[in-house]
Amino acid sequence: MVRPGGRSARVQHAVHTAVRELEAEVGRDALTVPLVAARAGVTPSTIYRRWRDLQQLLSDVAVERLRPDAAPEDRGDLASDLEAWAEQFLDEMASPPGRAYIRDALLGDPDGSNAGQCSAYAAEQVGVVLARAAERGEKAPDVESVIDHVIAPMMYRILFRPGRLDASYARRLVADLLA
Amino acid sequence: MVRPGGRSARVQHAVHTAVRELEAEVGRDALTVPLVAARAGVTPSTIYRRWRDLQQLLSDVAVERLRPDAAPEDRGDLASDLEAWAEQFLDEMASPPGRAYIRDALLGDPDGSNAGQCSAYAAEQVGVVLARAAERGEKAPDVESVIDHVIAPMMYRILFRPGRLDASYARRLVADLLA
DNA sequence: ACTCTAAAGCAAAGACGTAGCTTCTAAGTG
DNA sequence: CACTTAGAAGCTACGTCTTTGCTTTAGAGT
Missing domain, CATH: 1.10.10.60 (Homeodomain-like)
Structure with a gap:
């Protein structure tokens, strides 16, 4: 307790x-x-x-550091908001410290709850962007689509194919999704 | 040497x-x-x-176990081939031992070369499927598209959102890609 | 104030990780 | 076919980490 x-x-x-x-x-x-x-x-x-061990402790600390510290920037329309968010997300996560935190979060985590928390953070940020779009009356995809078409491909490259990434990749994914 | x-x-x-x-x-x-x-x-x-340590050893062994042992099944057309491959891939990777191997492969691997190897295995299998489709004269996407739209979303769920997966997810991703 | 219990402190034993040095073995060479 | 050589494995000793049982502390509930 x-x-x-x-x-x-x-x-x-x-x-x-x-x-x-x-x-x-x-x-x-x-x-x-x-x-x-x-x-x-x-x-x-x-x-x-x-x-239990150092890994789990590092995992806990990593999750804390991956928590977003501010709401996504409001640039006035969905495409800009999402693009800006995706670029920043990719930039942070693909950096050496970002990758280290992701790995730590995944690592000391048999049941996946820490990793799940990271995913939830990202989903929440995206949710804010999409809700704003809805308030403006824009047609917006749902969070699941953004996860599948933007977040997942970025994460996959970060984890499995380092060195194949730049900001234009984030823009392309967002553009493809909204097309 | x-x-x-x-x-x-x-x-x-x-x-x-x-x-x-x-x-x-x-x-x-x-x-x-x-x-x-x-x-x-x-x-x-x-x-x-x-x-160097147990993690890297386990990582090496995990990569070996993740190497596909056979070419993807030929069912006669691209949609069926890709769907069958994706379902089997998801099934193997989302299982508890599969997840353990993926985590091990990611883990003991500062530079990402082991993880890169896993990604290369999957890309190779997909390449075989797509090449067969091309020989048949079918219109086929390129490997990168399959990675972004099928493999990455599956991997993301496996790693970050366990328990939100079943075979229908693989089918849906393939169907969306080919649509 | 008192009780009760989860969590922290303490200490000792055992297992693990590191590093220097020695020995082996297989590939290359005359 | 010896011989040389360098990379890799064996050995050993030391220091550090990890585990575990028991004791003590502090805060929550009455």
């Missing part, structure tokens, strides 16, 4: 913060559970008990 | 075999490098040197 205002929450926050700090300081590959524990001021066994 | 007929090749084979056997016997989570080494009759340091 998680007690929101209590010690558990403090520990979780301290550990997450320690991971982010150390990731920046010593690099991902040098991270170890004892190192994180020392920085967070907890004992290693606490981390092992709560997260 | 790898010497195909020599000791290196024997060791690599013994280690891969040991991984597959132990995976079946004790389960993935109980695999460790020393355990694999003992079964393969080599010392742990050999594995650490060649593969």
Whole structure:
């Protein structure tokens, strides 16, 4: 049972913060559970008990970092909004740190719930764009179509075919979808 | 330098075999490098040197298992061929072992070459189907289109949205592409 | 205030990962 | 057919990480 205002929450926050700090300081590959524990001021066994291993901890932190921090920009029409969002999404996700976070999120995650959360974030952002279009009276596809025709192809390339990506790919996918 | 007929090749084979056997016997989570080494009759340091860690070893083995073992079935026309291939692909990849292999292949792979290999396997199979269609004189899409419109959406769901999949999804994607 | 329980601390034992050095083996050469 | 050589495997010792049982703490509910 998680007690929101209590010690558990403090520990979780301290550990997450320690991971982010150390990731920046010593690099991902040098991270170890004892190192994180020392920085967070907890004992290693606490981390092992709560997260089971370093992978799952990194996965948790990665999901946090993949959460969008702002609503998609409003450029006045669906095509522009979607194009801008897709370009930014691709740009962030295809970057080396972006790819690392995606891999971490997928990795320590037997049941896929962390990865599912990432997908939900993207779907939510797209949902906002589509809802705005609907309010304007524009004809808009549904979220599922955007996932299948825009997000999925971008993700596939990011994960399976690195080095075959640029912003024009995002624009082409959006254009094809809206055609 | 790898010497195909020599000791290196024997060791690599013994280690891969040991991984597959132990995976079946004790389960993935109980695999460790020393355990694999003992079964393969080599010392742990050999594995650490060649593969660096367990993840990369599992990644190598996973790629091997994801290699298709036969050419796609010929059902006489493009739509049927592609539909059959997509259904089988989805079925294999969405299964628990299939997902585990995909994750392993993605995982121990900083530069994405193992994952790229998996993608290449799928592209090759699709290429065979499309080439047959071209020989028959059918109008066929190119491989890139199939990747974007069929493979990528299936993979995205497998990785990010488990539990939202069935064979009809594969059929729908193929039908939409060929429409 | 008191009780109760989930979570954290502690400590010791065992397993794992790393690195230096030695030994082997197969490919190339005269 | 020896001989050389370099890459790869074996061995070993050390340090670090992981696991586990038990104890202690702190916050939620009464």
